[in-house]
Amino acid sequence: MLLGAIADDMTGATDLALMLSKSGMKTVQVIGPDAVSAVPPEADAVVVAMKSRTNPPDEAVAMSLQALAALQDRGVEQVMFKYCSTFDSTDRGNIGPVADALLDALGAPVAVACSAFPDAARTIYQGHLFVGDRLLSESGMRDHPLTPMTDSDLVRVLGRQSRNRVELIDLATVRAGAAAIRERLKELADSGVRLAIVDAVADADLLAIGAACHDAGLITGGSGIAMGLPENFRRAGRIGAPSVVAPPDVRGPGAILSGSCSQATNEQVTRYRAAGFPVFHLDPTALADDPAHLSSCLDWFAGLDGSVPCLIHATDAPEQVARVQQRLGRDRAGVVVEQAMASLATALVEQGVRRLVVAGGETSGAVVEALGVKALQIGPEIAPGVPWTETTGGGPRLALALKSGNFGGPDFFADAFAALP
Ligand code: ADP
Numbered sequence: 001m002l003l004g005a006i007a008d009d010m011t012g013a014t015d016l017a018l019m020l021s022k023s024g025m026k027t028v029q030v031i032g033p034d035a036v037s038a039v040p041p042e043a044d045a046v047v048v049a050m051k052s053r054t055n056p057p058d059e060a061v062a063m064s065l066q067a068l069a070a071l072q073d074r075g076v077e078q079v080m081f082k083y084c085s086t087f088d089s090t091d092r093g094n095i096g097p098v099a100d101a102l103l104d105a106l107g108a109p110v111a112v113a114c115s116a117f118p119d120a121a122r123t124i125y126q127g128h129l130f131v132g133d134r135l136l137s138e139s140g141m142r143d144h145p146l147t148p149m150t151d152s153d154l155v156r157v158l159g160r161q162s163r164n165r166v167e168l169i170d171l172a173t174v175r176a177g178a179a180a181i182r183e184r185l186k187e188l189a190d191s192g193v194r195l196a197i198v199d200a201v202a203d204a205d206l207l208a209i210g211a212a213c214h215d216a217g218l219i220t221g222g223s224g225i226a227m228g229l230p231e232n233f234r235r236a237g238r239i240g241a242p243s244v245v246a247p248p249d250v251r252g253p254g255a256i257l258s259g260s261c262s263q264a265t266n267e268q269v270t271r272y273r274a275a276g277f278p279v280f281h282l283d284p285t286a287l288a289d290d291p292a293h294l295s296s297c298l299d300w301f302a303g304l305d306g307s308v309p310c311l312i313h314a315t316d317a318p319e320q321v322a323r324v325q326q327r328l329g330r331d332r333a334g335v336v337v338e339q340a341m342a343s344l345a346t347a348l349v350e351q352g353v354r355r356l357v358v359a360g361g362e363t364s365g366a367v368v369e370a371l372g373v374k375a376l377q378i379g380p381e382i383a384p385g386v387p388w389t390e391t392t393g394g395g396p397r398l399a400l401a402l403k404s405g406n407f408g409g410p411d412f413f414a415d416a417f418a419a420l421p
Contacts, residue, residue: 002233003045004036004071005226006064006102007082008094009361010368011404013049014376015385016082016223020045021378023230024242029376029389031368033063036070038375038393044239046071047082051365054146054334057093061101068105078216078229079106084361085115085122085222086136086406087129087154088147089161096161096195099220103164103194108217110189112169113158114209116200117224119384120407123201127155127168131406140263140406143318145325146334146362154197164194171199174208181212195220203227223385247420248379248390250399252354254309254420255301256413259341259363261314261321262405264412268359269315272413278310284324287314288336298347309355309417312344338362342370355399357416364402371395382416383408 003025007013010031017029025044030036032050039046048067052060064081071079081102089095095113103111116124121132131139135152142150151157159166173184181198188196200206203224210228213219219229233239256272258265273279280300286293297312304310314337316324324333345356345367358364374394381387385407391398401416409415 001043001046001074001076002238003078003080003229004074004076005045005047005080005082006067006071007047007049008053008060008098009051009084010049010364011361011402012082012084012223013047014387014389014402015404016226017047017376017378018381018385018387019223019226020047020230021245022242022381023227024234024239025230027378029378031373031375033067033070035374035393036074039074044233046074046076051362051369052094053088054362055094057097060094061097064098065101065105068102079218080226081218081220082223083115083220084404085117085120085224086131086141086149087115087157088144088149089157090147091160093161096158099195100162100164102218106217110185110194110196111216111218111220112185112198112209112213112225113154113195113220114198114200114225115222116206117222118200118202119224122222122224124154124197124199125171125201126199127197128152129154143321145261145321145330158195158197162195165192166195166197167193169196169198171201171205174199174205178208178211181209185212200224207231245378245380247388248399249421250354250390250397253306253352254355254417255348255353256309256311256357256359257341257344257363257367258311258313258315258359259337260360260405261316261318264406264408265315265359266317267410268408268412269311269313271410272311275414277308278304280310280312282312282314282337282340284314284333284337285327287340288328288332294340294343297344301348302351306352311413314340315359334362338366342366346370349396349398355417355420357401357403357413359403359405361404368402373400376400380419382419383412388416388419
């Protein structure tokens with residue numbers, strides 16, 4: 001096995017698995033470290049999906065080290081720590097503490113930290129992360145329910161989280177090519193720096209960074225940073241050319257569960273409702289106060305004829321999310337919605353749903369765990385970073401699309417189902 005990745009959330013894992021699979025690596029996504037041992041030996045890459053982004057740092061570190069041990073048992077040559085392209089984290093972590101722990105466990109001198117993903121409009125310049133033409137701190141991420149990002153300077157953000165020194169590799173160095181990046185990494189390592197935020201504003205930058213990291217023990221970043229990694233293995237004759245993948249041939253009714261409150265998801269929900277599809281709005285305060293709210297949602301679902309995919313969402317605008325959080329507290333609000341989504345997923349699948357779209361990273365983690373899914377085979381891309389997948393190795397056979405909050409165009413939900421046979 002060439003590459004082993006540890007992803008801090010479910011949709012991030014899928015995004016990365018898609019990136020590797022599109023580039024010709026036979027990639028399997030597993031849910032949690034325990035499923036790593038069952039990955040077939042012909043896989044080139046395995047992505048371990050965790051739900052560790054918002055756990056206390058100690059827990060996230062322990063979970064990530066467990067995943068590392070499972071990957072090392074399979075003899076992976078290179079390890080990647082995958083986090084969100086918007087660097088989702090709090091000042092306590094978990095990107096810094098997990099990266100520190102992986103560096104130590106692997107005995108790696110230094111690792112790049114680059115969340116840029118120009119295809120999804122995430123770019124890094126002078127260490128500052130942009131979402132489209134806005135600084136991260138002025139983007140919708142500033143209102144994220146769990147990890148509001150209010151500082152765009154990634155050297156500063158990571159510096160607050162890590163016990164190691166963090167420095168920048170600037171765009172001029174990146175543009176000078178892979179050899180210049182390697183030289184700068186060595187210089188930084190020699191001066192005691194162990195994490196390097198790297199500027200990248202175009203795919204060519206990511207490819208250069210990837211080439212520079214061909215023998216790095218640890219790479220950290222968003223799925224974009226993985227763009228350049230398969231080429232290293234191809235150049236060495238160790239993987240073949242990419243092949244076309246078919247969509248999962250799973251028949252049965254469809255449904256969408258959305259617990260993401262990101263801007264993109266809010267628009268997708270609005271569009272799906274406006275297009276006349278059946279939509280149910282879950283109210284987190286009602287969920288917390290009265291179990292009948294969840295039953296009323298299930299009654300509503302039971303009354304549908306299943307001819308078109310329905311949407312159940314807790315997705316709401318920032319003012320409403322703030323109101324709910326004021327009432328319930330941020331963590332409790334998150335847990336109440338995630339638990340409801342998990343119960344709904346189980347109930348819907350029991351009632352025959354076989355094609356499921358889930359919006360939201362944490363939400364997807366909760367749903368996949370409740371369904372007992374062990375591994376995902378990566379299918380074709382619906383939108384940048386979001387593939388259809390098919391469940392394998394445990395739980396019911398499902399077509400699953402796990403969408404990170406900010407991903408997908410305005411008609412993502414309809415597009416997703418239109419892409420299935
Ligand atoms: P994204 O991928 O957009 O970040 P996530 O699922 O990772 O989405 O995170 C969204 C979080 O917000 C989840 O913990 C979810 O339970 C919570 N949440 C969803 N709807 C609401 C709401 N209306 N009010 C407060 N929190 C909510």
